[in-house]
Amino acid sequence: MATFNTSLRESGNTSIIDISGDLDAHTSVELERAIQDLIDKGRTNIIINFSNLNYISSAGLGVFMSFIDEVRSKGGDIKFSNMPEKIFQVFDLLGFPLLYEIYDDEHKAIEKFQTTAS
Amino acid sequence: MAEEFKAELTIQSSMEQLESIRNFVSKAAQTFGFEEREGFKIVLAVDEACSNIIRHGYGKNSDEKLHIVIQTADNRFIVTVNDNGKSYDIRTHPLPDMEAYLAAKKSGGLGIKLIRSLVDEIEYEQSNGENKLVLTKRLPAR
Numbered sequence: 001m002a003t004f005n006t007s008l009r010e011s012g013n014t015s016i017i018d019i020s021g022d023l024d025a026h027t028s029v030e031l032e033r034a035i036q037d038l039i040d041k042g043r044t045n046i047i048i049n050f051s052n053l054n055y056i057s058s059a060g061l062g063v064f065m066s067f068i069d070e071v072r073s074k075g076g077d078i079k080f081s082n083m084p085e086k087i088f089q090v091f092d093l094l095g096f097p098l099l100y101e102i103y104d105d106e107h108k109a110i111e112k113f114q115t116t117a118s
Numbered sequence: 119m120a121e122e123f124k125a126e127l128t129i130q131s132s133m134e135q136l137e138s139i140r141n142f143v144s145k146a147a148q149t150f151g152f153e154e155r156e157g158f159k160i161v162l163a164v165d166e167a168c169s170n171i172i173r174h175g176y177g178k179n180s181d182e183k184l185h186i187v188i189q190t191a192d193n194r195f196i197v198t199v200n201d202n203g204k205s206y207d208i209r210t211h212p213l214p215d216m217e218a219y220l221a222a223k224k225s226g227g228l229g230i231k232l233i234r235s236l237v238d239e240i241e242y243e244q245s246n247g248e249n250k251l252v253l254t255k256r257l258p259a260r
Contacts (some may be wrong), residue, residue, distance in 0.1 A: 024169070025169040055161075
């Protein structure tokens with residue numbers, strides 16, 4: 001069975017979800033749950049840290065697409081950081097860098113949220 | 119020089135099996151000589167194809183089976199996925215315009231787009247209730 005895990009950290013007004021393992025059509029529901037939990041708590045400044053993600057398929061990409069409108073309508077955003085090259089190639093192939101901010105370093109994404117905080 | 123071989127896997131039609139499918143394809147791709155980045159592409163294409171069959175072809179009925187055959191010929195790595203579910207020729211599927219897709223913030227429907235971007239050739243046959251999807255990826259010229 002595919003292993004996929006999420007763990008949550010907080011930094012000021014920003015929530016960071018570390019994801020690890022394989023994000024596929026079987027495991028994507030766990031990421032959905034993690035993001036939905038944050039939205040339910042009113043935490044909509046979200047960074048997804050990909051540093052330990054081994055694999056992603058379209059089911060994983062679909063999770064980000066399904067939440068982005070709601071999160072932005074509430075004044076937040078979903079930003080990505082520390083993406084391994086093989087994961088980035090999937091995002092790039094589909095043009096996702098046009099819609100999402102992708103940072104090499106998580107701290108830059110945190111700074112962006114802090115500087116845009118109202 | 120790419121090593122020539124044939125490998126087969128028969129597996130239940132469950133999303134839980136996707137990891138086993140990926141491991142099977144990944145190991146074969148590595149043996150054949152794909153570097154990690156190219157191997158990742160054929161693994162992803164097969165994963166997307168199998169996810170679609172499980173979800174749409176079999177309607178998530180996990181009592182069915184998928185039969186996957188990997189063969190190599192010269193510089194070609196050929197993955198055949200056989201199933202008995204509802205037939206669908208992914209070659210005829212209209213691809214989304216990604217700019218409009220992203221602007222509309224849609225979700226879903228990206229699997230076929232990925233498959234068609236990641237492999238070099240796609241063949242599809244349907245006969246007597248059996249579907250055969252053949253995905254071919256060539257070793258990049260060195």
